[in-house]
Amino acid sequence: MTGTQSHSTVVGLIAAWALDACSPAERDLVEAHLGGCPACAREAGELREAAADLGGAYLRPPPGRLAGLRAAAAGRRPPATAVPGYAAPYAAQVAALDLLLSGLEPRDWPRIAAYGELSVRDLVVHLAASDGLVAAGLGLTVRPPAVPGETLAARTAAVLHAERGWPVDRVRQSWRAQADALCHALVGQAAPGTVTVTLDRPVPLVDALTARAFETWIHGEDIAAAAGRRPLPPLPEHLHPMADLAARILPHVLFRHVPPPHDRSVRLHLTGDGGGSWTVPLRATVPGRGRPAAVISVDVVEFCRLAGDRRDPARVPVEVRGDTAVARQFLAAVPAMAVVP
Template sequence: MTSTHSHEAIHPLIGAWALDACTPEEAELVQAHLSSCAVCSEEARTLRETAAELGGGHLRPPAGLGIRLRSAAHLRRRPAPRAPGYAKPYAAQVAALDLMLSGLPTGDWQRIAAYEQMSVHDLLAHLIATDGLVAAALGVAVRPPVEPGTDAETRTVAIVAREKERPVDETRRSWRDQAEELCLALPRRPNGATVTLGFPMVVPDALLARAFETWIHTEDIAGATGSAATTPLPEHLHPMADLAARLLPKVTARRMPDAAGRHVRLHLTGAGGGTWTVPVVSGHTAGEPDAEITADVVEFCRLVGARRDPDAFPAELGGDTALARAWLAAAPSLAPYP
């Protein structure tokens, strides 16, 4: 399993953090990492003290640290816009992916990262395409405009073809600009408004879905390029798992129509986990569970994202184990792409 707070991903941010120059999302990633990494924690303490001394000017900082702090200030990336609470998981995943892409060698952008055909460049174009559906629904002007009735797959084909003709840094800038404009538009849009991403969703759920997919594709890119990725913070992971539990009946109903009225008790362990009683077929109120499944919350989210093999998925099963296995086999159908 990928480390929750990767040293390689977080270490470049510590200088900016010491100057309070990180975005809120980056600061959350750094602070979570410092509690588990003694090396970064010690450097962060020293850099904080150096920053204070540079301000006071009465002590000489250790050699090199003052230079690193000043460099951090100049190299600070543009801050992400402030997002409503429900959109913080999305803003954090955008920041995490942008951090990874900032150090990606040019040649790595053409490595195949997902679906046996999409390169890193293509995956970012796919994120532009799907995020653009949400942005357009929020009244943001997207380029090219979204035609009425366009779905994520159709728009992805068009945007991937367009971005192949553009330099990777322009694709990255277009993705980040659109993500920022999307976040800025959120306070002007009623939470009860709906966005269609496979299913009609209220705006907060649509932003959680975008956070979820951005994280999954960040891990795809990390695996393809040998980069370090971080899993979402527990307070961001839990609502993503909750969204999956609420949406799964919509897909398991198609795969398991004979299981109407039956329920699965889902226990997800680890930070950000929880317990849900999930109807196999949507429209049925929660009842006594017919099957129980206990699994790690991060691994379960990867399963729902179609990044784990259901037949080899590590889980403890109880009750009707055949029902539990069939339900796990259906779970990856929630992912927008196979």
């Protein structure tokens, strides 16, 4: 059927479609057409909204059904595991990635998703490996057993080896089960602010969980892209601590990339929901003097993707005031912080 014929047919069917009063074949025809025809899509939307009211005055559903429904929902798809507030971004990213993974086709798992060599499956194993170092740092038993002083790369290699030949469902369930165990262990931490875990370097537990959330999000976007799905940025309240972590790590790496003098700072405005403003010294050990050398405004989601080494610093839309050269050197250094190992 040509586009014009299809359009005139669909126009006649839209109301019937909105009332679920056409055949399955006609329904498919209408829905296929709506994607490419804004006029029909608008009418379809309006008629759908009108149809929603045709049930008339509300009836009260039987009371007391919500508890059973929640249990049924958790059985179909586990919710984010309950955690202390600082770990909520991590638990949320785990739940969202699990949703994405559970909807993948078998052919999606071998697709190359990151660094030109890691498949979707490899990335899930890699996430499990990094999570495992945090879990082991909290005293949990992890498999294969963690070796003291194990690097992330060595840990990833060890888990890849241990899980070779596993069906992808088992890889996913193993990753999720360990993430949930980690979340459960956090509930028992009386003073998380005093605990340190080792992720190539000693990291406060609270920051480690934010870093795990960050990496889970970024690799989730890698996987979504590989599978042709749309990326979904974190909720603003989860994005903010990730951006804050990046802003706090930066002074530890900038001095290697920005020429001296290092007693300067950059004012960073991260725009959009979850953003904020930070004054970032060029070197952690040197207090910045006076006014910032440059002021950079950039979208908070794009900044985090840049910090995750998923954007080209020369191409991220930014607004710069002050010393443009320092601003450019600063932006070029952001991916080097390796917030996502």
